[in-house]
Amino acid sequence: QKEVEQNSGPLSVPEGAIASLNCTYSDRVSQSFFWYRQYSGKSPELIMSIYSNGDKEDGRFTAQLNKASQYVSLLIRDSQPSDSATYLCAVNTPGNTPLVFGKGTRLSVIA
Amino acid sequence: GAVVSQHPSWVICKSGTSVKIECRSLDFQATTMFWYRQFPKQSLMLMATSNEGSKATYEQGVEKDKFLINHASLTLSTLTVTSAHPEDSSFYICSARSGGGADTQYFGPGTRLTVL
Numbered sequence: 001q002k003e004v005e006q007n008s009g010p011l012s013v014p015e016g017a018i019a020s021l022n023c024t025y026s027d028r029v030s031q032s033f034f035w036y037r038q039y040s041g042k043s044p045e046l047i048m049s050i051y052s053n054g055d056k057e058d059g060r061f062t063a064q065l066n067k068a069s070q071y072v073s074l075l076i077r078d079s080q081p082s083d084s085a086t087y088l089c090a091v092n093t094p095g096n097t098p099l100v101f102g103k104g105t106r107l108s109v110i111a
Numbered sequence: 112g113a114v115v116s117q118h119p120s121w122v123i124c125k126s127g128t129s130v131k132i133e134c135r136s137l138d139f140q141a142t143t144m145f146w147y148r149q150f151p152k153q154s155l156m157l158m159a160t161s162n163e164g165s166k167a168t169y170e171q172g173v174e175k176d177k178f179l180i181n182h183a184s185l186t187l188s189t190l191t192v193t194s195a196h197p198e199d200s201s202f203y204i205c206s207a208r209s210g211g212g213a214d215t216q217y218f219g220p221g222t223r224l225t226v227l
Contacts, residue, residue: 032214043204043221044155088155092214096162098145098206099216103154 002027004091006102015111019076023089023102032092035074039085079109113139115207117219125227132190132222134205140185141207149202161188195226
């Protein structure tokens with residue numbers, strides 16, 4: 001059974017702080033990792049993908065991957081109230097299978 | 112990024128009627144499309160996976176005769192909710208992925224179904 005675990009939150013951070021979102025996965029052969037953002041009442045939106053160990057930066061977002069620890073994280077620098085949303089971690093394994101999603105972490109950025 | 116559209120964005124229907132939802136990939140060919148359902152304050156739930164030209168693969172507990180999926184072309188998949196009941200009211204979201212080993216899934220904006 002492939003599982004992706006996330007802390008459901010809510011994670012509350014003050015405006016301007018760094019928000020750190022974490023995700024662990026169970027299937028060691030997982031090869032692709034994604035972070036989606038979902039605002040209330042909307043569909044998920046892809047914000048980051050990462051395939052190799054280490055960090056990947058895109059604007060205020062940094063994804064971190066550690067395959068040995070089966071751990072993925074997303075850092076949001078200079079958090080804004082508009083970042084308040086549920087963040088979904090998703091993992092893919094080889095083959096034509098759907099992404100396995102975590103249940104999401106709800107982030108609240110307080111102005 | 113790749114664009115996926117859905118139509119309609121919302122629909123209200125009477126109990127017992129059927130509703131068709133369309134999902135289109137606008138700027139890429141979607142070899143595989145996925146249909147999800149999401150109830151308020153709950154997680155995404157995968158309903159089925161469809162590959163172009165093949166029958167859909169349904170997740171356990173999803174009635175294939177109630178939720179008809181057709182993936183007739185590389186840019187269009189449809190979900191038909193047959194004989195809808197109030198408990199089918201939900202947010203239905205499609206997702207598409209191109210072929211050739213690509214594994215990124217792009218989501219449509221979703222369709223909010225309300226069955227009276």
